[in-house]
Amino acid sequence: MSSPATDKLASEISSRLKAAGIKDAEKEADELLCLSLNISKSALYARDFSKVTGDAASVLKKLDSLTARRLARQPLQYIAGEVEFFGLSLTVGTGVLIPRPETELLVEILTGILSNKHKPNISVLDLCTGSGCIALTLAKHFPESIVHAVDISETALKYAAANAAANDIKNVTFYTGCLYEPVACMAFDVIISNPPYIKTADIDLLEPEIALYEPVEALDGGTDGLHFYREIIAGAPGHLNEGGIMAFELGDTLAHSVMEIARAAGFHNLTLKTDYSRVERFLIIA
Ligand SMILES: C[S@@+](CC[C@H](N)C(=O)[O-])C[C@H]1O[C@@H](n2cnc3c(N)ncnc32)[C@H](O)[C@@H]1O
Known part of the structure; x- marks a missing residue:
């Protein structure tokens, strides 16, 4: 050529x-x-x-x-079969959500908070792990930590396990199941999640790359988009260690509703952070 x-x-x-x-x-x-x-x-x-x-x-x-x-309209990342995420090369394809730049920002925010705490050997739970992007980058950044990652999709977890092996990351354990169910008896210093958060009725309105190709179970947050925030926050008191932190990525207009859910569950130390487009995109609960 x-x-x-x-x-x-x-x-x-x-x-x-x-x-x-x-x-x-x-x-x-x-x-x-x-x-x-x-x-x-x-x-x-x-x-x-x-x-x-x-x-x-x-x-x-x-x-x-x-x-x-x-x-x-197949996403370019599925065609390429890989995506760069916070310094890791991750394999992606049909059946797993493509990690987004916003989620890199969530990882960056959390690593900043955890680095300031000077406690390297933390235990982390990543709920709705998908490709494993959050779990793997935290595990790599904090090699003495123990990271647990849950997803309901066996297909997604195959990608996640392959991504762990390809990046030689050994301090992550993946579980198939619904939210806390596979880690029912365990508690963590950090619970982090980028859950499905699109309102069911809005899914068909998304760009064809997303609506036609990305897995619906990675998108559908229920009628108001809040289903997973309710479940995760409701379960947190039984799974978060004393002094623990929760960190969420939020749907476009959901920030204040999620804060209400957190307050109603007794969490009051709440910090909202914005993304590159100045959308209130992340909630840190300390
Ligand atoms: C928005 S994607 C996030 C994936 C990944 N954490 C990321 O940031 O790219 C949400 C993930 O939640 C998973 N999921 C959906 N329902 C679930 C449930 N009840 N329990 C655990 N995971 C679930 C989906 O399979 C999907 O992988």
Whole structure:
């Protein structure tokens, strides 16, 4: 492949993505090209094609097939099969939620709080772990901690376990089950969760990448989006150690309702934090 040829391909793919209403079409076209050539973005931009695997015909065939998947609005991260999250490379695909940048911010906020406490050997419970993104990054950041992570989806937990192995993280145990049920007799210093929080009626209104491809059980927070916050906060007194912390990612407009739920359950030390778009996105309960 020569650079004039790849420039032309990138421009063609970008136009097709743009016509289909896909944002960031140019960037995504470059990504699809890299995946087809099996090279990094930096190699593409440096016009270094020395590591391209496969002949031109096989590259074009792969590019065609990946572009068709993207035009059908399959998320780019599922097509690539991986995502970067807080310094870890995580495998993702059908059946597991794609970790979001907001959730990285939740991890950053919590690591800041925990680092200030100077208590390395904490016990952590990550409820609704999905790909394991929160559990694994906390386990890596606090290697003396013991992290427990629960999800109801066996498919999601297969990704999570594979992600632990691929990143050589050993201080996490994954459990299949509903919320506290698999850890019924245990208590923790930290309970953290990014639970499903979309109102049931709003799921079909989401972008097709989410509504058509991401698992509904990772999205559906019940009629008012609050189902999981109610359950997790109600169960916390039996599972949170003295002086423990809870940390939640919140749905777009749910911050004050979740604070009400927490207050009604007897938690009063509440701190809201905003995300990159200044949405009240995180609740810390200390
Ligand atoms: C919004 S996703 C979050 C995934 C991951 N923590 C993240 O931040 O990317 C919510 C997860 O909750 C899981 N889930 C749904 N209902 C559950 C339940 N009753 N108990 C445990 N996990 C549940 C889903 O399978 C999904 O993986």
